[in-house]
Amino acid sequence: MLQFAQFALTRAAMAIVTLLLVSFIVFSLMELVPGNCAERYLAFKNTQGAKISIEDIQAEEKRLGLDRPFVIRWGSWVGNVFFKGEFGDSCILRLNINQLLGEKVWISLGICFASLFMAYLIAVPVGILSAAVDSPAANNALRLVSYLGLALPNFLLALMIMLFSTVVFGDSLTGLFSKEFRDAAWSVDRVLDFLSRAWLPIFILGWSATAFALQTVRALMADEIGKLYVTAAKARGIFGGRLLWRYPAKHALGPIINSLGFDLNRVFNELPIVAVILTLTEMGALLLESLARSNDQQLAGAIIFMLTASIVFLNFVTDLLLALLDPRVRHSVMGG
Amino acid sequence: MADQSVSPELSAEALAEQKRKEAYFTASQMQLVWARFKRNKTAMFAACVLFALVGMGLIAPFLSPYDPTIAGRDKDYQNGAPQIPMFCDQNGCSLRPFLHGLTRTRSAKTNFRWVTEINPDERRYVHFFVEGWEYSYFAYDIDLPGEALDFRIPGFTFDTHLFGVDSGGIHIFGTDDGGKDIFGRTLHAISTSLAVGTIGVFISFVLALIIGGVSGFFGGRIDGFFQMITDAIRTVPPIPLFMALAAFIPDEWSSETRFFFISIILGFINWPTLARRVRTHLLTERNQEYVLAARLCGASPAHIIARHLLPSFTSYIIVDLVISFPYMVLSETALSFIGLGLKDPVNSLGVMLQNVTKSDVLLNYQWYFIPVFFFIALVLAFVFVGDGLRDAADPYSDRKS
Numbered sequence: 257m258l259q260f261a262q263f264a265l266t267r268a269a270m271a272i273v274t275l276l277l278v279s280f281i282v283f284s285l286m287e288l289v290p291g292n293c294a295e296r297y298l299a300f301k302n303t304q305g306a307k308i309s310i311e312d313i314q315a316e317e318k319r320l321g322l323d324r325p326f327v328i329r330w331g332s333w334v335g336n337v338f339f340k341g342e343f344g345d346s347c348i349l350r351l352n353i354n355q356l357l358g359e360k361v362w363i364s365l366g367i368c369f370a371s372l373f374m375a376y377l378i379a380v381p382v383g384i385l386s387a388a389v390d391s392p393a394a395n396n397a398l399r400l401v402s403y404l405g406l407a408l409p410n411f412l413l414a415l416m417i418m419l420f421s422t423v424v425f426g427d428s429l430t431g432l433f434s435k436e437f438r439d440a441a442w443s444v445d446r447v448l449d450f451l452s453r454a455w456l457p458i459f460i461l462g463w464s465a466t467a468f469a470l471q472t473v474r475a476l477m478a479d480e481i482g483k484l485y486v487t488a489a490k491a492r493g494i495f496g497g498r499l500l501w502r503y504p505a506k507h508a509l510g511p512i513i514n515s516l517g518f519d520l521n522r523v524f525n526e527l528p529i530v531a532v533i534l535t536l537t538e539m540g541a542l543l544l545e546s547l548a549r550s551n552d553q554q555l556a557g558a559i560i561f562m563l564t565a566s567i568v569f570l571n572f573v574t575d576l577l578l579a580l581l582d583p584r585v586r587h588s589v590m591g592g
Numbered sequence: 593m594a595d596q597s598v599s600p601e602l603s604a605e606a607l608a609e610q611k612r613k614e615a616y617f618t619a620s621q622m623q624l625v626w627a628r629f630k631r632n633k634t635a636m637f638a639a640c641v642l643f644a645l646v647g648m649g650l651i652a653p654f655l656s657p658y659d660p661t662i663a664g665r666d667k668d669y670q671n672g673a674p675q676i677p678m679f680c681d682q683n684g685c686s687l688r689p690f691l692h693g694l695t696r697t698r699s700a701k702t703n704f705r706w707v708t709e710i711n712p713d714e715r716r717y718v719h720f721f722v723e724g725w726e727y728s729y730f731a732y733d734i735d736l737p738g739e740a741l742d743f744r745i746p747g748f749t750f751d752t753h754l755f756g757v758d759s760g761g762i763h764i765f766g767t768d769d770g771g772k773d774i775f776g777r778t779l780h781a782i783s784t785s786l787a788v789g790t791i792g793v794f795i796s797f798v799l800a801l802i803i804g805g806v807s808g809f810f811g812g813r814i815d816g817f818f819q820m821i822t823d824a825i826r827t828v829p830p831i832p833l834f835m836a837l838a839a840f841i842p843d844e845w846s847s848e849t850r851f852f853f854i855s856i857i858l859g860f861i862n863w864p865t866l867a868r869r870v871r872t873h874l875l876t877e878r879n880q881e882y883v884l885a886a887r888l889c890g891a892s893p894a895h896i897i898a899r900h901l902l903p904s905f906t907s908y909i910i911v912d913l914v915i916s917f918p919y920m921v922l923s924e925t926a927l928s929f930i931g932l933g934l935k936d937p938v939n940s941l942g943v944m945l946q947n948v949t950k951s952d953v954l955l956n957y958q959w960y961f962i963p964v965f966f967f968i969a970l971v972l973a974f975v976f977v978g979d980g981l982r983d984a985a986d987p988y989s990d991r992k993s
Contacts, residue, residue, distance in 0.1 A: 277824035285836050407971040409922055411929055412964065415949060423955060517827075524829040529930055533949070543832060544930060547839040556836060564828045571827070 263579050271572040276334065278564045283330045285560075286553035293347040293554065294320055343558035348546075353558045357539060364539035365566060367454060368523045371462030375469045375519065380512070383473025387481055388500055398474060405467020410526040414460045414533045460530055465519045469512070476511055480504035510582050517571035524563045539563075621907055628984035635980020642973040645966070649783035653727035656776030657756045658763075660939050664725055665771035666761040668696055672708065674766040674774075674959050677718050690715040691757060722756035766959035768947060778963045780939040782970065788855045788940065789920035793913055795859025800866035807867070808874025809897065815871070822864045830861050831926055837861070838932040847938045854933050858920050869912050873905040907985045915978035918971045925967065941967045 294316035298308045317323050321332070336342040343353035386394045480486065481504050489503050524540075531540035543559040546552035619627070629635060648655060658664035666672070677689035693714025697707055730747035756762065765774040807818040837857045841850055877883065878901065886896050921941065927933030928942025936943055944963035947953070953960045 273820065274824050274827060277821065278828060281824065281828065285833075288840055403972055403975050406918065406922075406975055407968050409926065411926060412945065419953075521827065521829050525831045528832060528835065529926055532930060544835065547835050547932070551839065556839075560828065560832050560836060563832060567827050567829070 260579065264576055267572055267575050271568050274568050275565060278568070279334050279337065279561060280330060282557050282561050282564070283333055284326075286557040287326065289551055289553045294322055296347045296551070337561070343561075344554055346546075346552055346555045348552045348555075353555055356555070357542070357558070357562075360538045360542065361562060364527065367457050367536075367538070368461060368520065368527060370454070371458045371460075371523055372465060372516065372519055374458060374462040375465035376512075376516075378466050379469035379473050383470050384477050384500055384505055384508075387474045387477030398470060402467045402471040405464040410460050410464055411529040411533055413463055414456075414530050417456065417460070418533065457530055457534055457536060460534075461523050461526055464526070465523055468522070469515070469519060472515055473508065473512060476508035477504055480508050510578055513574050513578050513581075516574050517567050520567050520570050524567065527563075625907055625981070625984045629980055632980045632983065635976055635984075638973045638976030638980065641969060642977055645782060645970050645973060646786060648779055649786055652776070652779035652783050654750070654752065655754050656773060656779050657722075657724055657753050658761065658773040658776050659725040659727075660772060660776040660780045661937060662770060662772065664773065664776070666763065666767055666773065667771050669694070669708065669761055669763065669767050670771040671769050671957055672763055672767040672771075674962075675761075675763050677762070677764070681712060681715075683713065683715075686715075686717075689718045691718070691760075691762060692716070694760060716757045716759055716762075718755055718757055718762065720755050721752055723751050724753040724756055726751045765962045766957070768957075768960065774959060774962060777939045778944060778966055781941045781944050781963060782966060784851070784934070784938060784940040785921050785924055785942070785970075788851065788858065788924045788934075789917050791852070791855035792858030792862065792920045792924075793917055795856060796861075796863040796866055796916070797909075797913060799859070799863040800870050803863065804867035804870030805874060805897075808871035809878060809893075809901075811875065811878075815875075818867075819871075822867055825861075826864045830923065833861055834858070834923060834927055835930070835932055838927055841932075847935065851934060851938060854924065854927065858923055862916060862920065862923075866912055866916060870905075870909070873908060874901060877901055877904050911978065911981045911985050914974065914981055918974040918978070921971060921974070941970075 294313055298313055298316055302308045314323070321329065324332075333344070336344065341354070345351065346353055346356055382398075386398055483504070486499070486503050489499055494502070527540035528544045529540075530536070531538055532544055535541070539559055539562070543556055546555040546559070616624075629639075658666065675691050677691055679685055679687070679689055681692070693711040693716055695709050695711055697709065726749055728747045728749040730745065761773075763773050763775065765778060767773055768777070803818055803822070807815045807822075834857060837860075838854065841853055845853070883896060883900060886900055891899075924933060924940065925942035925945060928935075928940055929946050931946070933942055934940045941963065945967065948960045948964065
């Protein structure tokens with residue numbers, strides 16, 4: 257137990273270091289955007305008819321603390337994020353980012369995790385079975401599906417489904433809520449309405465993740481099935497599902513759990529594009545909007561950081577899970 | 593010699609066998625990889641498709657009868673359907689393929705819109721190796737921000753094209769809403785996307801070689817430090833990162849500058865995967881006996897790296913490059929698709945895909961989808977070839993099969 261606690265603490269420390277590094281990357285990236293918040297705010301005032309001088313900009317920079325050196329600003333940003341969970345105000349919308357994102361974060365994370373769940377729900381049983389059957393036809397069919405998962409990027413799939421349904425059903429299937437529920441409070445009806453529309457983004461985002469997970473599961477299982485302990489188990493008279501599940505599947509599952517974080521990365525990757533095509537009102541679409549149209553560096557930085565933080569968090573959780581399931585992992589990290 | 597006279601058939605066979613074995617044992621790594629690759633039918637087919645597509649991209653100006661930019665637009669045939677050359681019609685057959693004539697009319701009957709009608713009695717014959725718009729190779733007019741960096745290379749100019757018609761236009765994939773030839777645009781898009789991918793792969797390759805090389809060769813603390821940074825970069829989802837970088841491009845930049853910037857971004861983000869592979873190869877190889885032997889012989893580290901370590905994994909690196917290529921093309925496509933990458937006057941696959949997003953395209957102008965198939969074929973071909981190469985480069989794949 258002590259060993260496990262030690263392992264968990266080491267992993268947590270590593271996760272925090274990664275987060276700090278990521279926050280530094282994201283923050284410096286946002287610094288590279290031409291112009292800063294003060295200029296952007298005063299540019300808005302300028303359109304309202306106010307006369308703006310250099311002094312005004314400098315005063316505004318002082319007010320926002322933008323005249324401090326880069327490292328100190330990064331420190332205060334990271335401090336606010338880590339200790340208070342505050343991302344500051346959006347440059348363009350002049351709103352608190354936490355308020356602005358609010359439920360959108362949970363909707364986005366929900367959609368992404370649901371698609372990940374779907375991917376593994378399909379990939380694990382199908383992958384295990386196809387490895388066990390080992391027929392060339394099934395093998396080739398699976399390969400083709402996996403390759404299509406790569407070659408038919410999600411945005412193209414989304415587009416095709418959307419265009420198809422527009423033509424056939426007259427409904428583009430876009431958006432996350434029907435008109436009457438768009439601004440309503442959460443209720444059972446709203447959840448049902450959400451689910452009736454969210455399946456499409458979930459399916460589209462899960463599509464390539466499924467294809468990849470399928471190939472991973474199959475390859476891992478195929479490796480394990482040929483090993484001697486499986487033959488030994490067979491010799492002892494264990495067969496069928498019991499054999500597969502108790503022996504090779506258990507071993508193959510470790511690397512699969514490990515690849516969850518990577519798959520979440522893949523899903524997040526496609527999120528903004530799919531969100532734009534399906535006109536979803538969630539975080540990904542907001543990210544694209546803040547980058548492509550309004551140059552809102554605060555908001556964009558906050559969103560990218562949140563996405564990455566959830567991947568780091570998932571990696572941490574899967575590491576712990578793996579260590580619980582497999583003592584070898586614990587030993588390898590602690591150095592025996 | 594005496595054996596041969598007794599049973600020449602057997603010895604000829606044995607000789608052939610001996611020769612085959614000798615060839616196998618003395619073959620270089622590249623020859624072995626090639627021999628294994630040739631046996632993989634799917635990968636060979638994909639390689640043929642890939643070569644065809646790349647070749648088409650390279651000679652795109654020669655194959656396309658019209659300039660794919662606004663200069664080559666056919667203003668009498670906007671949103672025009674594909675025109676397939678035929679050999680026979682109701683007036684008989686001809687050996688030279690032809691198209692029917694077109695007349696455009698506009699009247700109260702057509703609601704004052706231009707309507708194109710096919711005139712089946714008029715024939716426009718297709719000719720080969722015709723003169724058309726001028727194009728040049730190796731001509732660069734680089735306009736980077738800053739005066740000092742501008743320079744111009746003249747190159748070679750041609751004006752011969754594979755095919756054309758005597759009057760009017762021939763658009764075998766139809767035209768878009770500006771009257772630009774989709775066939776020409778698609779071919780040019782392939783070469784643009786491949787060029788972006790090549791520059792991106794090259795940049796990420798150099799970065800990966802330096803970072804992964806240093807990390808792997810020295811190991812220890814330096815390795816730990818570089819690994820931490822590489823891992824941190826790998827956790828950030830790449831497309832949001834691409835988007836953030838691409839958002840810095842000012843709107844007033846020319847399309848060529850945009851093009852270079854996008855390729856550089858792709859290169860700067862995709863290196864971690866490659867760097868990791870380089871590092872792993874180096875870490876395993878540097879402890880091998882042959883490295884130790886070279887060291888004992890008094891070879892310098894530079895000599896060991898250049899003569900022993902690099903050749904030991906060039907084939908793996910080539911495989912990795914091929915595998916990372918489709919990701920580059922996909923990233924470029926995704927970026928252009930959301931409007932942050934290359935923009936319309938440039939012909940890239942992402943720009944072509946962006947054009948199919950309108951719903952009236954599916955209803956009325958289905959030929960806009962033709963580039964989509966080229967795109968899928970290109971990515972699939974790359975993936976199959978990459979997979980085939982990976983299997984071929986794996987020395988244990990013989991045993992498996």
